[in-house]
Amino acid sequence: MSSGRSFYVTTPIFYVNDAPHIGHAYTEVAADMLARWHRQSGDDTWSLTGTDEHGEKILRTATANGTTPQEWADKLVRESWIPLLETIDISNDDFIRTTDERHEKNVQVFLQKLYDDGFIYSGEYSGLYCVGCEEFKPESEVVDGTGEFAGQKVCAIHSKPLERLEEKNYFFRMSDFSQRLLDLYEQNPEFVQPESARNEVIQFVRQGLNDLSISRSSFDWGVKVPWDDSHVVYVWFDALLNYITAVGYGQDDATFASRWPGMHLVGKDILRFHAVIWPAMLMAAGLPVPHRVFGHGWLLVGGEKMSKSKLTGIAPHEITDTFGSDAFRYYFMSAIHFGQDGSFSWEDLSARYQAELANGFGNLASRTLAMITRYYDGVVPAPAEYTEADLKVQRVVAEAVANADAAIEKIALHESLAAIWTVVEELNGYITVQEPWALAKDEANRERLNTVLYTVAEGLRALAVVLSPTIPKATTKLWTALGVEDSLGALTAQPIRSAGVWGQLVPGTTVGALEALFPRIETTDAE
Ligand code: MSP
Numbered sequence: 001m002s003s004g005r006s007f008y009v010t011t012p013i014f015y016v017n018d019a020p021h022i023g024h025a026y027t028e029v030a031a032d033m034l035a036r037w038h039r040q041s042g043d044d045t046w047s048l049t050g051t052d053e054h055g056e057k058i059l060r061t062a063t064a065n066g067t068t069p070q071e072w073a074d075k076l077v078r079e080s081w082i083p084l085l086e087t088i089d090i091s092n093d094d095f096i097r098t099t100d101e102r103h104e105k106n107v108q109v110f111l112q113k114l115y116d117d118g119f120i121y122s123g124e125y126s127g128l129y130c131v132g133c134e135e136f137k138p139e140s141e142v143v144d145g146t147g148e149f150a151g152q153k154v155c156a157i158h159s160k161p162l163e164r165l166e167e168k169n170y171f172f173r174m175s176d177f178s179q180r181l182l183d184l185y186e187q188n189p190e191f192v193q194p195e196s197a198r199n200e201v202i203q204f205v206r207q208g209l210n211d212l213s214i215s216r217s218s219f220d221w222g223v224k225v226p227w228d229d230s231h232v233v234y235v236w237f238d239a240l241l242n243y244i245t246a247v248g249y250g251q252d253d254a255t256f257a258s259r260w261p262g263m264h265l266v267g268k269d270i271l272r273f274h275a276v277i278w279p280a281m282l283m284a285a286g287l288p289v290p291h292r293v294f295g296h297g298w299l300l301v302g303g304e305k306m307s308k309s310k311l312t313g314i315a316p317h318e319i320t321d322t323f324g325s326d327a328f329r330y331y332f333m334s335a336i337h338f339g340q341d342g343s344f345s346w347e348d349l350s351a352r353y354q355a356e357l358a359n360g361f362g363n364l365a366s367r368t369l370a371m372i373t374r375y376y377d378g379v380v381p382a383p384a385e386y387t388e389a390d391l392k393v394q395r396v397v398a399e400a401v402a403n404a405d406a407a408i409e410k411i412a413l414h415e416s417l418a419a420i421w422t423v424v425e426e427l428n429g430y431i432t433v434q435e436p437w438a439l440a441k442d443e444a445n446r447e448r449l450n451t452v453l454y455t456v457a458e459g460l461r462a463l464a465v466v467l468s469p470t471i472p473k474a475t476t477k478l479w480t481a482l483g484v485e486d487s488l489g490a491l492t493a494q495p496i497r498s499a500g501v502w503g504q505l506v507p508g509t510t511v512g513a514l515e516a517l518f519p520r521i522e523t524t525d526a527e
Contacts (some may be wrong), residue, residue, distance in 0.1 A: 007045045009045075009262060009263055010047070010265070011028055011048070011050075011267065012266050012270060014050075016058055017057050018313075021080060022315075022319065023307070023472065025316040028049060029328070032089075033333055036091055040465075040494065044258075046093050046247065048093065049092045049096075051073070051077055051096075054069075054099070055134050055221065055238075056235075057131050084316060087325065089329065091472075094246055098242060098243045098244075103242060104223045108223060109250040111388065114285060121171055121173070125165070128162035130158060137155060137162055146159075167218060167300075172211060172278065173211055173284070174280050177283055181276060181279060185202050191292060192295070193295070194295070194339035209276070212277060213234060215231035217231045220232055222235060240278045240281065244287070263291045267295065269298070275293045278290070299342060299343075299344050302341065322521060340414075342521050353521065357471075357518040360428065361424050361518070363518040364424060364428055364460070366517070368456045369512075370451055373513075375440050380506070380508060383454040389433065393430055397423055397426075397459055398502070401420075401497070403416075405497055407419055427463075431452075458502065458504070462500060464478045468492065480512065483509040
């Protein structure tokens with residue numbers, strides 16, 4: 001069923017200098033949760049992720065490892081970045097590499113257009129460059145080094161020395177776009193989110209923009225500038241274009257028109273590239289700007305941004321090997337206010353796994369199915385008359401689905417899960433008060449027991465649907481066990497926005513056995 005809406009979401013494309021850590025996986029999961037939600041809502045959905053393979057950082061890493069940048073990128077993509085998608089259960093529609101021909105060719109098309117239209121000129125550049133950020137650093141982001149780098153100027157993000165570069169470069173007339181960008185932020189307050197990020201971007205652009213150096217000539221690992229092959233395109237200018245080259249820019253106008261513009265999820269450290277440089281590039285080319293750029297916070301370890309270069313990186317499989325991909329996805333999406341920084345700790349992960357997933361949701365599902373099996377030979381009973389307590393469950397379910405959907409619209413992913421969790425809590429409280437095991441002792445209560453167990457099973461049906469974008473594996477198991485496959489079709493085809501409509505679970509459906517959705521995890525330091 002189509003909703004008539006279209007939704008295109010992207011993650012940043014990841015540098016292939018190293019293997020992924022949980023900070024990268026965090027962006028992937030957030031984009032995937034959104035994509036799955038929209039896909040299941042009948043929106044014409046497209047989700048894109050990929051890898052950023054050009055530039056000095058990758059070149060240096062490959063050289064240090066005694067190989068060519070292409071071979072290095074191929075190895076990292078094959079051995080680390082593609083497997084990550086499986087590790088955390090990502091349902092992306094496409095994966096773009098900046099070394100793909102479809103990308104390189106159309107970066108040149110874009111650049112040539114800007115050149116022909118007078119937005120590019122050549123000049124001299126001198127500045128402090130951070131290879132980690134792949135960016136010339138303004139004075140405000142340069143700090144004094146400490147420890148082994150004492151006495152040197154270092155990047156405030158990477159704490160590594162900056163390099164002074166003096167080159168002949170091509171420049172993009174970005175300064176021409178300051179006012180148009182300010183108008184964009186003003187007229188479309190949703191364009192940069194969250195609010196704190198928006199204010200920061202406005203502040204930055206108000207100071208006036210400089211033209212941007214968009215080529216490098218001291219190395220050749222990149223897309224060649226079409227009119228001067230002694231230069232390669234600046235890696236960020238090249239990378240940002242992936243969002244349009246992946247959906248047909250330059251080669252398939254119909255696909256491009258149907259997908260673009262989309263929305264971008266990015267870490268706050270790369271917000272400026274996406275909310276300032278990228279829309280200015282698009283404006284120069286006469287193309288629509290993205291619907292929205294959302295800057296999420298950082299995963300912190302010991303109070304600092306987690307990163308491989310600072311040796312605080314945790315590989316996603318270290319978590320999923322023990323807890324599984326669903327728990328990984330649920331934990332990061334529910335425990336951190338999306339848009340703010342969040343600290344990761346194993347203790348918090350274990351505690352939430354046990355309390356929320358195993359005891360809160362998993363137990364609810366297995367208890368309910370066990371009772372239907374025990375008291376009704378596995379056949380879902382038809383409800384009798386509803387009492388106020390039952391009607392309250394129905395209201396909670398309907399409100400939760402509506403609130404969760406509204407939160408998804410605002411990209412408040414944590415808020416969406418909090419709304420859904422009101423159903424888990426309501427159903428657990430309802431079972432405690434209704435005591436179906438006590439009702440089952442007396443045949444005179446049979447009708448009441450019918451209603452109570454139908455109510456919980458139907459609540460679980462709604463939960464399976466709205467939780468499926470976050471915990472796809474567990475909800476698929478639950479869906480199959482609820483026996484709804486036959487009567488309602490596949491879980492992924494369930495229209496999510498009408499999941500709160502009461503009464504979709506058909507009485508008479510036979511339920512199956514359900515293994516523990518979130519089994520108890522024995523930790524080595526357990527009692
Ligand atoms: N290649 C560029 C992006 C180009 S997009 C046209 C890049 N790559 S990256 O691999 O360094 O980072 C990709 C994303 O991972 C960024 O959004 C960044 O914010 C995110 N994260 C890296 N470390 C992170 C945390 N510790 N926490 C959350 N996200 C983090 O930048």
